[in-house]
Amino acid sequence: MPSLTVENYVKTIALIAAANPPGTAVGTGLIAQALHVSPGTVTGMLKTLSEANLATYAPYEGALLTEAGQRLAMKVIRRHRLLERFLAETLTMTWDEVHEEAEHMEHAASERLIDRIDAFLGYPSVDPHGDPIPRADGSLAAIEAAPLALRQAGERFRVVRVIDQDPAFLRYLSECGLELDAAGEVVANRPESGAIVCTMAGRSVALGLAAAEKVLVSIAAPGRDPDDHEPRAAESRAKRG
Numbered sequence: 001m002p003s004l005t006v007e008n009y010v011k012t013i014a015l016i017a018a019a020n021p022p023g024t025a026v027g028t029g030l031i032a033q034a035l036h037v038s039p040g041t042v043t044g045m046l047k048t049l050s051e052a053n054l055a056t057y058a059p060y061e062g063a064l065l066t067e068a069g070q071r072l073a074m075k076v077i078r079r080h081r082l083l084e085r086f087l088a089e090t091l092t093m094t095w096d097e098v099h100e101e102a103e104h105m106e107h108a109a110s111e112r113l114i115d116r117i118d119a120f121l122g123y124p125s126v127d128p129h130g131d132p133i134p135r136a137d138g139s140l141a142a143i144e145a146a147p148l149a150l151r152q153a154g155e156r157f158r159v160v161r162v163i164d165q166d167p168a169f170l171r172y173l174s175e176c177g178l179e180l181d182a183a184g185e186v187v188a189n190r191p192e193s194g195a196i197v198c199t200m201a202g203r204s205v206a207l208g209l210a211a212a213e214k215v216l217v218s219i220a221a222p223g224r225d226p227d228d229h230e231p232r233a234a235e236s237r238a239k240r241g
């Protein structure tokens, strides 16, 4: 059955579910929004998915992927993220260009091609946005990262993931030097001003806190290399709600 539409639905449900506590049903409204279709269209499709045993669906609650649905979703996400990485590395496409291409290619690439690409790239763990690439067995590595918006003055960090992949937003981040793996230091974080100020490669960069929520960073104690993972002392005091 896996048609393009079915693949897009299970992928979308899995991506939304990943941001919520396990076992939380994904509402039809959220799915409709993500796929730019009407809630009625989503309801119809969820019935199809439940008949195919890919999801369970309860009216007014939403959808939960079954084991088979989750497995299919991980396959599609694996194809998507490996293709993005492949395009970035072999054709030097930038991180704001790869998503759109991968959206089309993810439905066409065979498992065999994807496994070859995986091996060719040396089994990478993340895509060009820092999103984890599901392994061939469907498992996913955990990524230790927290929003830049929660970091305090004096903290050094490294950009490890960007969760908004709007091309214009990504290009803006590139202009600011906030690219994947870039290291920086927080100069000031004043929620009342709505902005965080950092230095990136010796240059001062101000970013709105809403944007800084979407840039995930790994942290290190001041004066240490951000690759040395320190226990997250900053984590508990950083929760501002």
Ligand SMILES: [Zn+2]
Pocket (backbone or CB within 6 Å): 080, 084, 098, 099, 100, 102, 165
């Ligand atoms: Zn993408």
